[in-house]
Amino acid sequence: MIRNYLKTSFRNLTKNKVSALINLFGLSLGVTACLIIYLITNYELSYDTFHADRERIFRLVGTETRGSNEETHPVGFVPNAVPKGVREEIAGLETVAAFHNIKSAVLIPNGTEKPKKFEEGKRDVSNEEIVVADPQYFAVFKYQWLAGNPKTALNEPFQLVLSERKARTYFGDLPLEQILGKEVIYWDSIRVKVSGIVKEWDKPTDFTFTDFISMATVRSSKMKESINLDDWEDIWSSSQAFVKLPEGTRPEQLTASFQQFSSKHFQKDFKFIPGLQPLSDLHFNEEYGDNYTHKAHLPTLYGMMGVALFILLIAAINFINLSTAQSVQRAKEIGVRKVLGSSRKSLVFQFLGETTLLTLLAVVIALALVSPILTAFQSLTPRGLTFDLFSLQTLVFLLSVTVTTSLLAGFYPSLVLSSYLPALTLKGQSALKGGQKGYLRKGLIVFQFTVSLVFIIATLIVDRQLSYIRNKELGFSKDAIVSIDAGRVGKSDILAEKIRQLSGVELVSMQWFPPMGLSYMMTKLKYTGKTEIETDVSAKIGDENFIPLYGIRLLAGRNYVKSDSLKEFVINATYAKVLGFQKPADALNQFLDFQGRKYPIVGVVADFHEQSFHDKINATFLAYMPRQAQNLGVKLTSKGKTMRDLKATLAQIEQQWKEVHPDKKFEYEFLDDRIARLYEKEEKTSRLVNTATGIAILISCMGLFGLATFTAEQRTKEISIRKVLGASVTGIVMLLSGNFLKLVFIALILAAPVAWWAMDQWLQSFAYKVGIEWWIFALAGLMAVAIALLTISFQSIRAALTNPVKSLRSE
Numbered sequence: 001m002i003r004n005y006l007k008t009s010f011r012n013l014t015k016n017k018v019s020a021l022i023n024l025f026g027l028s029l030g031v032t033a034c035l036i037i038y039l040i041t042n043y044e045l046s047y048d049t050f051h052a053d054r055e056r057i058f059r060l061v062g063t064e065t066r067g068s069n070e071e072t073h074p075v076g077f078v079p080n081a082v083p084k085g086v087r088e089e090i091a092g093l094e095t096v097a098a099f100h101n102i103k104s105a106v107l108i109p110n111g112t113e114k115p116k117k118f119e120e121g122k123r124d125v126s127n128e129e130i131v132v133a134d135p136q137y138f139a140v141f142k143y144q145w146l147a148g149n150p151k152t153a154l155n156e157p158f159q160l161v162l163s164e165r166k167a168r169t170y171f172g173d174l175p176l177e178q179i180l181g182k183e184v185i186y187w188d189s190i191r192v193k194v195s196g197i198v199k200e201w202d203k204p205t206d207f208t209f210t211d212f213i214s215m216a217t218v219r220s221s222k223m224k225e226s227i228n229l230d231d232w233e234d235i236w237s238s239s240q241a242f243v244k245l246p247e248g249t250r251p252e253q254l255t256a257s258f259q260q261f262s263s264k265h266f267q268k269d270f271k272f273i274p275g276l277q278p279l280s281d282l283h284f285n286e287e288y289g290d291n292y293t294h295k296a297h298l299p300t301l302y303g304m305m306g307v308a309l310f311i312l313l314i315a316a317i318n319f320i321n322l323s324t325a326q327s328v329q330r331a332k333e334i335g336v337r338k339v340l341g342s343s344r345k346s347l348v349f350q351f352l353g354e355t356t357l358l359t360l361l362a363v364v365i366a367l368a369l370v371s372p373i374l375t376a377f378q379s380l381t382p383r384g385l386t387f388d389l390f391s392l393q394t395l396v397f398l399l400s401v402t403v404t405t406s407l408l409a410g411f412y413p414s415l416v417l418s419s420y421l422p423a424l425t426l427k428g429q430s431a432l433k434g435g436q437k438g439y440l441r442k443g444l445i446v447f448q449f450t451v452s453l454v455f456i457i458a459t460l461i462v463d464r465q466l467s468y469i470r471n472k473e474l475g476f477s478k479d480a481i482v483s484i485d486a487g488r489v490g491k492s493d494i495l496a497e498k499i500r501q502l503s504g505v506e507l508v509s510m511q512w513f514p515p516m517g518l519s520y521m522m523t524k525l526k527y528t529g530k531t532e533i534e535t536d537v538s539a540k541i542g543d544e545n546f547i548p549l550y551g552i553r554l555l556a557g558r559n560y561v562k563s564d565s566l567k568e569f570v571i572n573a574t575y576a577k578v579l580g581f582q583k584p585a586d587a588l589n590q591f592l593d594f595q596g597r598k599y600p601i602v603g604v605v606a607d608f609h610e611q612s613f614h615d616k617i618n619a620t621f622l623a624y625m626p627r628q629a630q631n632l633g634v635k636l637t638s639k640g641k642t643m644r645d646l647k648a649t650l651a652q653i654e655q656q657w658k659e660v661h662p663d664k665k666f667e668y669e670f671l672d673d674r675i676a677r678l679y680e681k682e683e684k685t686s687r688l689v690n691t692a693t694g695i696a697i698l699i700s701c702m703g704l705f706g707l708a709t710f711t712a713e714q715r716t717k718e719i720s721i722r723k724v725l726g727a728s729v730t731g732i733v734m735l736l737s738g739n740f741l742k743l744v745f746i747a748l749i750l751a752a753p754v755a756w757w758a759m760d761q762w763l764q765s766f767a768y769k770v771g772i773e774w775w776i777f778a779l780a781g782l783m784a785v786a787i788a789l790l791t792i793s794f795q796s797i798r799a800a801l802t803n804p805v806k807s808l809r810s811e
Contacts, residue, residue: 027362030315037308058276060241076288083241097136101128107185148196157220161196161212206293316409318703323413355410449747455693457755475608477551480638504649511542526593556584557603570603575619612678708792
């Protein structure tokens with residue numbers, strides 16, 4: 001029987017090639033989109049779900065307060081002294097483990113030869129792989145040990161645990177036991193010995209650490225100059241700690257203990273109250289920052305799931321529409337089958353078989369498309385995502401999609417077709433009741449175009465916001481400016497002087513960070529005028545060339561002068577207003593208290609953006625602090641220069657770098673590239689929405705094309721009679737197109753409020769944004785009408801031009 005169903009299904013599909021191809025195309029796109037979005041969301045949602053006792057693992061985070069204004073800020077890291085204090089003073093914790101992310105080139109001694117060198121990863125691009133860790137780290141996170149003793153591997157100074165991959169990178173194919181005791185050098189002079197080797201996890205994780213240096217090394221080496229384990233007063237994103245709670249202990253039970261701990265250790269301006277963040281929240285919560293996690297945006301993941309569902313639903317609607325539209329052609333076939341003894345149940349299975357066969361073909365096509373699409377959209381997919389057809393999860397998902405799609409697309413048409421009365425269908429009369437004549441089909445078309453219009457409106461608004469971001473004045477110049485991270489290797493002043501001598505260089509500034517980017521610093525400043533005002537202020541550190549290099553506009557006063565220490569402040573207009581000055585000039589010669597000393601305000605600059613457009617412009621000061629300003633900003637001469645000239649100048653800068661740092665890798669970054677990274681998530685959203693819009697419109701149009709074809713065929717005689725009675729081609733085209741265009745207008749009315757609400761929610765996250773204008777909805781409507789007209793005009797014009805004699809001669 002099943003063989004007969006399949007054979008009959010195949011014959012019917014080959015007989016109705018146009019509708020079968022349209023359905024196959026739509027279902028293939030829908031299943032492919034569903035499968036790819038499933039792979040992405042499943043991968044992101046599975047981060048760090050494999051850890052033993054994961055429900056009991058928490059990150060030690062907290063809230064910080066500085067000064068007297070009592071403004072609290074959540075932080076994902078802790079003062080260096082807190083983990084040890086928490087371990088010793090708070091009862092009811094099973095394990096507390098701290099670690100610090102560090103950057104370092106790695107040297108492997110090679111006998112009398114020059115050491116083998118492995119450069120550090122590029123800043124802000126790769127995950128931090130090197131950590132200084134407590135021995136308790138391996139009690140919180142379980143690894144498979146390939147060599148060494150996990151109980152003693154990190155107990156002593158100058159011990160090192162490596163992942164198997166890193167051990168192979170450093171020491172080749174030596175047996176792992178022979179790698180134990182081998183020496184590795186970090187920070188040019190800190191020599192540690194391998195005491196253990198572990199196997200890396202092969203599942204999605206944010207903990208991609210490969211080099212674990214014992215925490216005891218800090219106090220016994222020059223690391224203590226950078227990592228002060230006794231510091232209670234400051235926090236840095238590299239300082240992390242995790243807690244494992246005993247079974248049955250809930251985080252809220254520790255709230256009072258954390259409050260008491262805070263009251264004991266933080267009694268000055270800086271206050272820190274510890275808290276616990278669940279491990280399951282680590283990958284998604286952007287409120288808590290760090291140096292190693294690649295955050296996923298949960299609303300985006302949920303949105304992608306919704307997109308996948310709607311695309312599959314649109315494809316299923318095409319199937320329902322085309323199947324019911326074909327019902328007149330198959331009415332006699334159903335009548336004959338019923339007369340010959342077919343039951344309604346067998347007919348339902350027959351039509352569901354056709355749907356299932358098409359769905360299976362769509363799944364096969366989707367499987368062939370997945371790998372090429374994942375490769376093409378690599379920038380949109382999470383790092384490390386692969387497609388494994390034979391994994392149990394993937395097979396279960398494909399089976400679910402196949403069954404769901406087959407039932408969704410085939411159940412209603414099979415019920416409708418199998419309900420026809422043979423006595424009527426064999427007479428050539430319609431077997432449909434009045435209430436069934438096209439109302440469902442029209443409703444489904446409206447739904448399809450409502451979804452498509454929501455995507456079109458979203459595309460217009462997202463692209464408009466991104467265009468606003470790209471073109472809005474930032475308050476400083478970013479053209480032909482290169483950032484060179486030289487602070488970690490020293491001799492920045494020598495390098496800066498050498499670069500200044502190059503003919504292709506316009507200006508060089510010793511700086512900490514550029515005006516805008518992922519890196520920034522907040523500190524406290526106090527103004528003691530008529531009233532005392534203490535507030536968080538963003539710091540932009542650079543020498544006297546910083547302001548002219550970036551073209552930051554002075555509103556009042558002057559730039560700070562060249563000096564060898566902090567002497568003067570320049571503030572922005574926002575900070576001047578915070579301090580209560582009506583005009584920028586009123587702030588001049590006032591004094592700000594920084595770390596117990598007073599410094600004059602000598603200038604006020606116009607506001608400039610230092611973070612993404614999600615954040616408002618902060619109160620900001622600009623000043624020169626030699627200890628921090630060890631990186632370089634270089635403005636290249638671009639006027640009248642070609643790209644080849646700029647590359648030649650960069651090659652000259654690299655040559656100067658090698659003269660100063662012969663053993664260090666030269667790395668640079670254009671400022672506009674650094675700024676672009678602030679909007680990676682928005683660019684991904686834009687590409688996602690554009691892709692979803694294209695797929696939704698394409699599937700909807702294919703369905704509309706098929707319906708227009710069948711409508712034209714069903715109304716052939718009517719069209720011929722109208723032509724005989726004098727109807728024009730234009731009139732007939734408008735007649736056939738009008739019904740469909742009405743449905744598009746209804747869809748626009750339904751889509752507009754949904755799209756407005758969704759995009760208003762999206763825009764709420766921006767402090768600086770475009771408005772949602774009425775013309776966006778009008779333009780979307782015109783685009784939908786144009787797309788619908790283009791889709792159905794071919795069949796409408798073809799039907800209108802048909803010779804009436806051919807269709808009427810049989811009457």
